Amino acid sequence: MKEQIEKAFIENFGRGTFITITTPARANLIGEHIDYQGGYVLPIGVDKFIFTCGRERKDKSIKLFSFNYNQYFETTTDEIRYQKEYPWANYILGVLVEFKKLGNPLPGIEIVIGGNIPVGSGLSSSAAVEISIAVLSQKITGIELEPIEVIKLARRAENEFVGVACGIMDQFSIYLSKKDNALLLNCKTLDYKYVPLRMEGHKFLLVDTKKERSLSSSVYNERVRSVNEAVNIIKKYENIEFLTDVKDIHFYRDKLPYETFKRALHIFEENHRVLESVMSIEKGDTDGFGELMYLSHESLKDLYEVSCEELDFIVGFSKNFKEVKGARLTGAGMGGCCLVLLEGSFIPYFISELTTLYQSAFSKKPEFYEIQPVDGAFYQNLLVSRLQSH
Structure with a gap:
């Protein structure tokens, strides 16, 4: 499916240099509804993915295309607002807002996003989108954040921009999960270890x-x-x-x-x-x-x-x-x-x-x-x- 998303990017925005980010879904093996109460959770990264293609623009335009919804949305870096008519775009825009709040320069950007994570299935497609945009923003600007800052930034986007009072498990596991391991995370201290x-x-x-x-x-x-x-x-x-x-x-x-x-x-x-x-x-x-x-x-x-x-x-x-x-x-x-x-x-x-x-x-x-x-x-x-x- 990655190739389909890359093809859609070229069709929408033309050839040239762009970046493709791969982000998995997550499934929680056990520890449900306790991440927002500082509990232990045991998630894994799952082999269903969000693929995000993007590159910097010379102007302040933000141009987004959702492959799965076949919808296009456009705004500017100075006019990022919650979009009732384009709910899928809010997970992208929220991360861009948080990236900007850190004092990082936010250039114009064009993005095509899509994947095979079933939406509404509880596999955290929303957090996968947020993490993918946080990684993409770093790659485009060359500004590297510590892993925990990336995770917290993505969570703030969902809490404050999207309006969902989620805990930190989804973003944490989607960013730092490891092949053939579960991730034991203390959601209070953010200490974690891998469990084969x-x-x-x-x-x-x-x-x-x-x-x-x-x-x-x-x-x-x-x-x-x-x-x-x-x-x-x-x-x-x-x-x-x-x-x-x-x-x-x-x-x-x-x-x-x-x-x-x-x-x-x-x-x-x-x-x-x-x-x-x-x-x-x-x-x-x-x-x-x-x-x-x-x-x-x-x-x-x-x-x-x-x-x-x-x-x-x-x-x-x-x-x-x-x-x-x-x-x-x-x-x-x-x-x-x-x-x-x-x-x-x-x-x-x-x-x-x-x-x-x-x-x-x-x-x-x-x-x-x-x-x-x-x-x-x-x-x-x-x-x-x-x-x-x-």
Whole structure:
């Protein structure tokens, strides 16, 4: 697909020198809805990609073309504003605004962007776009930022320009993930380590429910408000910054509103599940890790209430087979994808049976992606030169 995006760039903006940036999707193995509460998460880079072609212009024009939406948008570096009619452009414009805020000169730019990350599937296509533009901006201007600055810049773009109160996991993992490894990230300290995936004979399969979900929907932001409310109440009793700092969440069962306590309990327990998962993976215990995946999903369904009928159907189906070790929603939930850990040889049968039953239940076909953990954008683009002639 990279060649298609490069061809589209030439068709829109002409031949000459331009840069192509490759940015992966991400899937979170476990640790859901806790990145914005300073928790541990365990994502991987996924072999679905955003490809971004761009080059500097002599004037102040910003010219953008979305390959997937077949839409063109134009503005100038002095007139960057939120675009209600072109939502895809906001993820690009937000990063350019943040790059400019750092005091960096922002030249005119022309960009073609596209890829094969399913939008709305929970694989963080938005963060992949943001990271790709942050990398492209550095390559075009020659201004190199530290990796953590790139990550924080991309997150600010989503928080402040796009208006989604996301944590830092998506941008971090998309930038710094490593092939054949998961990335254990402490979202409070931003300390991280790579965890080799010892899953002999087992594969990760993503099942796309084909139920669209919007991360910026009221449900996501309501959950963020709810856990922030819990933090503010608990601060009266102990010195914490996040719910993951709490010593024993059960102490607050009668001190928090019922719904708020449920949200807080998920975050407290999910944080511990991540660390248990790392121990299981390091021992090669796929059964143990799979069981933690199932527990994570039940918590997201019953306590955090961000699952849906389609996701629960896939997880319930998965539990029927000893060849399937675990399954859970990945991403924000409310639709999107289910992550399944299973024996590689069992994948064809699993896909065939689930497709038939799912189609009967929901009158639509799920999509399946057998995924491989890949390098993040930092490693993917190390050798990309500022000068590439086409």
